[in-house]
Structures are given as C-alpha cells and as structure tokens.
Amino acid sequence: MSKIKNICCIGAGYVGGPTMAVVAAKCPDIKVTIVDLNAQRIAAWNDENLDNLPVYEPGLDKIVAQARGRNLFFSTDVDKAIEEAEMIFISVNTPTKTYGLGKGKAADLKYIELCARQIAKVAKTDKIVVEKSTLPVRTAEAIKNILDNTGNGVKFQILSNPEFLAEGTAIEDLLNPDRVLIGGGTDTEGQEAIQALAEVYANWIPQERILTTNVWSSELSKLTANAFLAQRVSSINAMSELCEKTGADVNEVAKAIGMDSRIGPKFLKASVGFGGSCFQKDILNLVYIAKSYGLHEVADYWEQVIIMNDHQKRRFASSIVRTLYNTVSGKKIAFLGWAFKKDTNDTRESAAIYVADDLLFEQAGIAVFDPKVEKGQIYADVNYLGTRSEAQNEKGITVFADPYEACKDAHAIAVLTEWDEFKEYNWQHIFDNMKKPAFVFDGRNVLDGEKLREIGFVFQAIGK
Numbered sequence: 001m002s003k004i005k006n007i008c009c010i011g012a013g014y015v016g017g018p019t020m021a022v023v024a025a026k027c028p029d030i031k032v033t034i035v036d037l038n039a040q041r042i043a044a045w046n047d048e049n050l051d052n053l054p055v056y057e058p059g060l061d062k063i064v065a066q067a068r069g070r071n072l073f074f075s076t077d078v079d080k081a082i083e084e085a086e087m088i089f090i091s092v093n094t095p096t097k098t099y100g101l102g103k104g105k106a107a108d109l110k111y112i113e114l115c116a117r118q119i120a121k122v123a124k125t126d127k128i129v130v131e132k133s134t135l136p137v138r139t140a141e142a143i144k145n146i147l148d149n150t151g152n153g154v155k156f157q158i159l160s161n162p163e164f165l166a167e168g169t170a171i172e173d174l175l176n177p178d179r180v181l182i183g184g185g186t187d188t189e190g191q192e193a194i195q196a197l198a199e200v201y202a203n204w205i206p207q208e209r210i211l212t213t214n215v216w217s218s219e220l221s222k223l224t225a226n227a228f229l230a231q232r233v234s235s236i237n238a239m240s241e242l243c244e245k246t247g248a249d250v251n252e253v254a255k256a257i258g259m260d261s262r263i264g265p266k267f268l269k270a271s272v273g274f275g276g277s278c279f280q281k282d283i284l285n286l287v288y289i290a291k292s293y294g295l296h297e298v299a300d301y302w303e304q305v306i307i308m309n310d311h312q313k314r315r316f317a318s319s320i321v322r323t324l325y326n327t328v329s330g331k332k333i334a335f336l337g338w339a340f341k342k343d344t345n346d347t348r349e350s351a352a353i354y355v356a357d358d359l360l361f362e363q364a365g366i367a368v369f370d371p372k373v374e375k376g377q378i379y380a381d382v383n384y385l386g387t388r389s390e391a392q393n394e395k396g397i398t399v400f401a402d403p404y405e406a407c408k409d410a411h412a413i414a415v416l417t418e419w420d421e422f423k424e425y426n427w428q429h430i431f432d433n434m435k436k437p438a439f440v441f442d443g444r445n446v447l448d449g450e451k452l453r454e455i456g457f458v459f460q461a462i463g464k
C-alpha cells in the first residue's frame with residue numbers, strides 16, 4: 001500500500017475536529033479535509049477569530065492556527081473530500097436510539113450507515129475506511145456489507161481506530177496518548193491497511209504505543225474502556241453516600257485505596273455524577289449488546305453503573321431541598337458550572353441538567369453561571385428533557401455572565417462543574433450578598449470547606 005497523502009474525516013465534532021487538527025499539525029505532508037453536513041459548524045471552524053471555534057479545548061486554537069489553510073481544511077463538500085482521499089475516517093455521532101427497536105439503549109447507527117452509503121456512491125478508487133466513532137462490536141461487518149455492494153469494483157478495507165481522548169484534555173491526550181488502537185483484518189490486505197494507518201500515527205507516537213488487534217477486539221475495547229472508567233466513578237460515588245452516613249471522608253478513602261498500585265489513584269473523584277456524551281451512551285449500548293446475546297447477568301452488572309449514577313444526581317438535588325428546610329419554592333439557587341466537566345463547553349448529559357430539572361419541579365429559581373457554556377445551550381438542554389414547557393423553563397432559569405451576579409441574593413449555591421476559577425472567587429463578597437443562612441453545596445469537592453465555614457457558610461460536600 002502506498003503512503004497516505006489525502007485524508008478525509010466525516011464529522012467535524014468534538015472528536016473529528018481536534019483529532020484531525022492534530023493529525024494535520026503532525027503530518028504536514030498529508031492533506032486533511034474535515035467535512036460536515038452542518039454548514040454553521042464548518043463556518044465556525046473556518047472563522048478567522050479562533051475564539052469562535054465550535055469546540056472549546058485548551059490548546060486547540062494553536063493547533064488549528066498551525067495547520068489550517070496549509071494542510072488542514074474544513075468543508076461541506078463531502079463528496080469531493082471522499083473522492084480525493086485514500087483514507088476516510090468516520091467520526092459522526094452515534095447517540096442512543098430514541099425510537100423503535102432498542103430505544104433508550106442501542107446506539108443509533110443511522111449516521112454511520114449514511115456515511116457508508118455515501119462513500120459507496122462516490123468512491124472511484126480503493127479506500128481505507130476507518131471507524132473513529134464509538135461503535136457496537138461487529139459494526140465493521142455492516143459497513144463492509146454496504147461498501148462491498150457498490151458493484152463498481154472499488155476495494156475497501158475497514159479499520160477500527162477508536163478515540164480515547166477525554167474532553168478538556170483532548171489536545172494533550174492526542175499529542176501524547178497512552179496508546180493508539182488499530183483493529184483490522186487478519187489477511188494481507190487488512191494488515192497492509194493497519195500498517196498504512198500506523199504510519200500516519202508514527203509521525204509523532206512511539207511504535208510501542210501503537211497497538212494492533214483484530215477489528216472486533218478493537219471495537220469492543222472502546223466500550224470496555226468507557227465502562228471500566230464509568231464504573232470507577234460510580235463505585236466511588238456509591239462509597240460517598242456511605243461516607244456521609246458513617247463519618248468517613250471520601251477523599252481520604254479515595255487516597256487510601258488509590259495508593260494501592262493495583263487500584264491506582266486516577267478516576268476516583270466523587271462527584272454529583274458523571275456526564276458527557278460517552279459514558280452513559282456506551283454503557284447502555286453494552287447492556288443492549290449483552291442482552292441481545294442473552295447475557296442477562298452481564299447486562300445487569302453494567303446497568304448498575306448507570307443506576308448508581310442516576311441516584312447520585314438525584315440525591316444531590318434532594319439533599320439541597322431537604323437542607324433548605326424541605327422547600328426551595330421561590331428560592332434562588334445559584335449554579336456554578338453547567339458543563340459536564342471543566343475546560344469544555346460541552347454539556348451533553350451534564351449532571352447540572354438533571355439537578356436543575358429536579359429543582360425546577362420543586363419550583364426553585366435557578367441562576368446559572370458557566371465560564372464557557374452559552375445561554376442558548378442551557379435552555380436547549382433543559383427543553384430537550386421535555387418535562388415542562390419552554391416558557392416554564394425560561395421562567396425558572398436565568399443565565400448570568402457574571403458569577404457574582406448569579407450568586408447575589410441566592411439562598412444557596414450549588415457547584416456543578418469543577419472549573420478552577422471557582423476556587424479563586426472572593427467568597428466573602430459572595431457571602432455578604434447572599435440570603436442568610438447562606439448554603440453552599442459542593443458537587444465536585446473543589447472548594448475549601450473549612451474556609452467557607454469560617455466565613456459563615458453552611459457548607460456541604462459530597463462524601464463527607
């Protein structure tokens with residue numbers, strides 16, 4: 001197989017954008033074109049003002065500035081990019097199905113199938129098609145079936161190359177990944193395709209971190225990694241509730257167990273619950289796959305991770321209500337943070353959405369401040385739940401551009417995202433302007449509770 005000169009990536013989202021920007025920055029000899037049907041998103045990627053990129057990630061602006069217009073291009077001309085490329089990444093969304101068979105659990109693969117059909121229609125030369133999206137195990141088979149029926153003699157190789165970046169640290173994760181995983185066919189053509197992709201990554205990633213497997217192992221490894229990571233969060237969150245009952249401190253417990261090298265210290269932060277576009281979706285998908293093979297115990301085991309996470313979000317909201325004398329009706333509750341984690345503008349499945357929904361049922365007035373999330377997104381997130389009218393949501397939620405204004409006259413503050421800047425606020429000033437007693441519910445264990453209590457706050461954290 002000759003060297004790759006042209007790459008096309010379908011899907012200019014949180015994965016396609018940063019991933020391909022790094023490929024272009026590290027491989028100046030390869031032309032990388034990222035295409036999307038969403039013209040507004042493509043325009044934002046092409047915006048001269050790098051503050052307007054559609055994805056916020058630390059360091060992304062510099063990478064885009066380095067490569068854009070040189071060998072990195074963003075376009076809505078999907079067909080042209082497919083035609084030109086020898087290698088096509090599919091990086092479109094694979095959300096949980098909201099209709100029909102597998103509703104609420106299975107991954108919705110309609111966008112993947114559309115891509116495969118479009119590639120089949122347009123391709124005139126042989127292509128390597130790379131699954132970058134997270135997919136159910138054995139999806140490559142379906143893609144291959146579609147591609148192999150074009151009748152025009154074009155040969156396709158399908159690779160699985162799941163992405164392990166985490167939002168907020170995407171650029172660092174892409175520049176210096178723990179590993180890159182490439183799954184492909186075991187025959188000669190499959191191995192050649194794997195090699196072609198491995199050579200792209202070899203421009204900046206040491207050989208020993210490029211792992212190759214068969215396609216099915218690669219597809220399943222991605223779901224497994226997310227399930228294990230989410231399970232750790234649910235495990236420590238389960239212990240956080242027990243800590244609150246027993247006088248143990250979840251941070252101390254996490255430190256004590258994390259020093260066991262078999263357990264390790266990462267991913268043991270108790271929180272208001274995990275969010276993000278991946279964990280819940282991928283575990284639900286895993287549960288669906290297990291059930292479809294009749295593996296009910298396996299399915300139930302993983303489903304418990306989600307059940308625990310839902311419980312953690314719900315009990316945070318009910319603890320606010322209970323502590324505020326069993327009613328928040330007409331009270332102002334300030335939310336610090338709306339994103340599902342710090343250093344991202346992504347709000348998908350953020351715990352904040354569900355806590356807000358519960359408190360709106362209790363007739364609270366919610367005042368939101370987030371350093372990176374736009375106002376319209378916050379309303380869209382709550383409206384998407386469909387639990388009340390848009391007008392009621394607009395009445396119940398006010399979005400502020402200034403954290404001090406959000407907290408002014410509030411009865412309580414709830415920390416929903418662990419943004420670093422929250423630690424640096426003038427908490428005395430915030431206290432002075434709040435209703436008394438002034439409550440803080442730290443859903444991320446980021447604030448200095450002792451200092452806040454000295455100021456006069458009634459302070460509650462997770463797992464303490």
Ligand code: NAD
Nearest residue numbers: 011012013014015036037038091092093094111133134163
């Ligand atoms: P996203 O929604 O941000 O982006 C997907 C993009 O694909 C959208 O802009 C959409 O317009 C575009 N698209 C959909 N169908 C298209 C088509 N037929 N032609 C052209 N464009 C099309 O999604 P994302 O967060 O980037 O996730 C993409 C995939 O990567 C998912 O499978 C996800 O599970 C996986 N993943 C995500 C993350 C993450 O942190 N977000 C990490 C690892 C893996």
Ligand code: UDX
Nearest residue numbers: 163164165166167267268269271274275276278340341
């Ligand atoms: C995750 C995986 O980490 C990544 O490898 C995969 O490619 C995509 O899904 P992401 O969802 O972007 O990444 O962020 P992550 O850092 O995993 O956090 C997910 C959620 O768990 C966030 O809401 C975060 O706040 C929460 N979390 C994480 C905790 O509550 N405690 C922890 O210790 C770690």
